[in-house]
Amino acid sequence: MNKLILGDNLEIMRSMAEESVDLIYLDPPFFSNRNYEVIWGDDGEVRSFQDRWAGGMDHYIAWLKERVEAMFRLLKPTGSIFLHCDWHADAYIRVDILDKIFGASNFRNHIVWKRTTGSNSSVHHAKQFGNMFDSIYFYSKSNEWTYEQLYSFDDPNYLHYIETNFSSEDENGRKFRSADLSNPAPRPNLMYDYKGYKHPKNGWAISKEKMELWDKEGRLLFPENKNGRIRRKVFLDELKGKPIQNMWDDISMVTATSKERIGYPTQKPEALLERIIQSASHEGDVIFDPFMGGGTTIAVADRLNRQWIGIDQSVQAVKVTEFRLNRQQDLLSKPFTVQLHKYDYDVLRYKDAFEFEKWIIQQMGGVPNTKQRNDLGLDGKSADGSPIQVKRSENIGRNVVDNFKSAIERSDKKRYNKAIANKSSVGTIIAFSFGKGAIEEVARLKNKENLLIILRTVEEIVPLAKKPNLTFSIADQRQKIKDDKTNKAEKGEWEIDFVAQAQSEAGIEFYAWDFNFNTEEGFKPMVLIDKEGKQTHSFKAGTHSIAVKAVDNDGLDSVETLRLKINGTVISE
Secondary structure: OOOEEEOOHHHHHHHOOOOEEEEEEEOOOOOOOOOEEEEEOOOOOEEEEEOOOHHHHHHHHHHHHHHHHHHHHHHEEEEEEEEEEOOOOHHHHHHHHHHHHHOHHHEEEEEEEEOOOOOOOHHOOOOOOOOOOEEEEEEOOOOOOOOOOOOOOOHHHHHHHHHHOEEEEOOOOOOOEEOOOOOOOOOOHOOEEOOOOOOOOEEEEOOHHHHHHHHHHHOOOOOOOOOOOOOEEEEHHHHOOOOOEEEEEOOOOOOOOOOOOOOOOOOOHHHHHHHHHHHOOOOOOOOEEEEOOOOOHHHHHOOOOEEEEEEEOOOOHHHHHHOOOOOOOOOOOOOOOOEOOOOEHHHHOOOOOOHHHHHHHHHHHOEEEEOOOOOOOOOOOOOOOOOOOOOOOOOOOOOHHHHHHHHHHHOHHHHHHHHOOOOOOOEEEEEOOOOOHHHHHHHHHHHHHEEEEEEEEHHOOOOOOOOOOOEEEEEEEEEEEEEEEOOEEEEEEEEEEEEEEOOOOOOOOEEEEOOEOOOOOOOOOOOEEOOOEEEEEOOOOOEEEEEEEEOOOOEEEEEEEEEEEOOOOEEOO
């Protein structure tokens, strides 16, 4: 189930199964008509994307509405959607999209996320108030939706309440406050005396059986004077916290100093998605983010043991999310797949033979054979019932064509003769490429014997690309200085400049770096996005493995590693 998909979310959603998703969070473009930028790295690299709409608000709403309609189809009856937006279009989104698609009766909350504590300096002199919050609209698909109440201890007023009221301790050191046990209205059945203590005017708030139970559990306070009233102990360690409401002012934006920052424009904090996912789903549920961006939804869903699907049209978004997941993966993490625009030629070329045959036949709309042996080399049938043979090879020769012709004739003589009479295809051979001999033999059979065999390359069926060519080396190295005053070098510690260079017909999108690479744990980058292929890192004495990945605009990547031995000098292997 866990998938990262590169492509148009509308097209992909139309191919997904109806009522297959439990929770949708989307953070689409906001109709801000500006560029979103983030300054990254020591060199001040600017990363940005445009949120501009030439067709105006009508075009934007029509574009978004079409996609939300597709999301409605995907949601289970118990599912919910959380749509994240800001003031630019929030009113239109609620009235023209969400109310019309989900129904006004299924509106659950307008969540206000106070994302900043101060206004932007650019509007200090504007004739308006500063904008400090985003809107998150929460709608359910039906009146039977999944929801779990969440609680928090972070509210300052709540913390003050705890500090003020929970000052007492019992014999076990448990903090508590005392609470009244009298009933607000007369209840004759609750008017009983207990251990010589008279009942309140309206009776107790609990039954005698519960009074006895609480007494046994040490939850009652007995005054020394029998004329006093029994009170209840409310223990601090049993408080759930303050119920979370629809004003979220306790979650900060991702800033330049945030540990979770990955350098992705408009990155949302993990705490925001944790709250949404925990409140509206259970473990094992399917979480869907059709505007995945830097992958916060996906990373949090994975960590919270949910299944997930993420879509984005940006190669950078998909690959950054993949690296982000790899960075947090452990032995208990579930596997996931990455679906790109193009398929890796090298991966397909060396894929398990039977697995490849089955996959490529399905890709062209055919039906693969279930038999692996004694099938005469016929691996499946096309949509019209004609046989298919698959070869994982380059430069297929004349002999393959002749053998295929014989296999077809032996398998179904009647169909073979009918195809010749009708001048229709007797079958198809699929390979990575065909040699001159195969092409000439197919032409001869067509002209001399009226027999038509179709040759199809893998690339005619699925788009192919090769991984980038990548080189990786040390550009410079210098021993680190421990103390500027003494100019004394710290033993064995070095600062090293690395440079990576990659080439791809599609163009290189970015590099990622792992300065503590371990083959067993896999690639877990410390630097997720590097546009230049240049990095500097400090190493102490010892042996180190460094890995770099280059990602091209087709989403394919190559990795190179370098092993260093540092002990007073730097030696690369």
